[in-house]
Amino acid sequence: MSKYYESAEYISHDSGQKALLTQLYKVARRFTLRRKFAILRKYFKTASILDVGCGTAEFLNYCRGEAFAVFGVEPNEKPRKWAIDHFHLDIRKNLDDFQAGKFQFNCITLWHVLEHIHDLQATILDLKNLLAPGGIIIIALPNWNSWDARHYGQYWAALDLPRHLYHFNSEAFTFFTKKNGLRLIKTLPQTLDSFYISLLSEKYLCGKTNYVKAFFLGLFSNIKAKKPDYGHSSMVYILEREIP
Numbered sequence: 001m002s003k004y005y006e007s008a009e010y011i012s013h014d015s016g017q018k019a020l021l022t023q024l025y026k027v028a029r030r031f032t033l034r035r036k037f038a039i040l041r042k043y044f045k046t047a048s049i050l051d052v053g054c055g056t057a058e059f060l061n062y063c064r065g066e067a068f069a070v071f072g073v074e075p076n077e078k079p080r081k082w083a084i085d086h087f088h089l090d091i092r093k094n095l096d097d098f099q100a101g102k103f104q105f106n107c108i109t110l111w112h113v114l115e116h117i118h119d120l121q122a123t124i125l126d127l128k129n130l131l132a133p134g135g136i137i138i139i140a141l142p143n144w145n146s147w148d149a150r151h152y153g154q155y156w157a158a159l160d161l162p163r164h165l166y167h168f169n170s171e172a173f174t175f176f177t178k179k180n181g182l183r184l185i186k187t188l189p190q191t192l193d194s195f196y197i198s199l200l201s202e203k204y205l206c207g208k209t210n211y212v213k214a215f216f217l218g219l220f221s222n223i224k225a226k227k228p229d230y231g232h233s234s235m236v237y238i239l240e241r242e243i244p
Contacts, residue, residue, distance in 0.1 A: 004163050005076045024199075028192050033062045039188065039236065040068070040107060043136055047106035050098065050130065053113030057083035057091060064089070071098065071105070095126050104132040111140045112234070115164045124180045128241060137182065137239045140190060145169040146233045147224035148198055148217065157200035158233065170231055183242040189225065193234035194218040 036059055040047065047068055051060050054072035056079045064070045064087075072091035074080040083091050092098065108127050117123050127137055142158035143149065144167045149156045158164070168176070174184055195218035202214045218233075225232040 001163070002076060006078065024196075028196060029058065032190070032192060033059055035190075036109075036111065037062060037066060039138065039238070043238075044068075044106055048104075048132070050103075050105040050108045052095060052108065052110045052127070053116065054083065054091060055079045057087055057089055059109070059111065060089055060091075061087045071103070073098070095123065095130075098130055103130060104135075105130055106132050106135045107138065108135070109138045111138075112142070114139055115141060115160075115166050115168070118165060120166065120176070121180070124177070124182070128181060131241060135240070136185065138236060139173075139239065140234060140236045141168050141173060142193075142197075143169055143231045143233060143235050145229065145231050146194070146221060147230050148194055148201065148221040148233050151217065151221070152198075152201040152205060155201050155205040157197045157204060170235060170237075173235075173237060177237070177239055178242070181242045182239040184237060185240055186238045188236040188238070189222075189232035190234035190236060191222050191232060194221040194225075194232065197233050 040049070040063070048071070049060070049063055049068055050071045050073065051057070052073045054060055054074050055076075057072050057074070060070040060072050060083075070089060072083065072089060073093070073095050074083065074091055075093055077093075080091050080093065083089055108131060114120065114123075131137060142164070149158065159167070170187065177184065195215060198218040198221065199209065199211065199214035202208075202210045202217070221233055224230045
């Protein structure tokens with residue numbers, strides 16, 4: 001699968017592009033970094049963090065600047081090498097490199113990563129083994145039930161084939177995690193994602209970028225998200241080990 005992550009279209013693994021869409025992505029990323037860290041701050045004043053699928057590791061670098069101990073997993077060589085060379089972080093190729101017992105983390109994060117993982121069952125169990133007592137797992141996922149997913153159908157950018165192997169709504173994800181001994185503490189929206197996903201989806205649907213239309217459709221998706229049958233374009237799930 002690695003060749004599908006080398007595409008110039010795959011922005012999250014690229015830190016050098018100059019196109020307008022890429023620059024908009026990076027502006028949004030600066031806002032989301034603060035938002036992600038604010039979620040952590042509600043649970044920890046300081047913590048050890050493992051970010052799985054960390055890409056070019058901007059999130060880890062941000063957390064390190066706030067005096068958190070940070071570690072990452074990134075299977076793809078290009079972003080992993082970039083992050084190590086630029087940020088000098090401890091980033092490994094595989095989750096297996098952090099063997100349970102040698103490492104334990106207060107917080108494990110997967111920001112739009114779980115949908116890429118081939119063996120979900122084994123990965124969830126590995127994450128549980130690496131979680132310190134009282135720790136949390138934060139998982140962000142596209143929401144298949146969202147208004148923009150329904151509106152764009154096969155052109156919905158968050159399908160992201162063939163990189164995304166699985167798709168969840170809140171009900172399916174809660175069922176999956178409960179089955180694997182994790183309890184959902186809280187669900188949070190990622191409101192900016194609807195605008196970015198609508199922007200990409202418009203391009204896939206119409207063959208060109210329409211910033212104004214994408215903005216209003218993204219806004220409408222966030223408004224519709226208040227209805228229980230929809231939810232936001234992307235959701236953040238905060239989990240802990242289920243008490244036996």
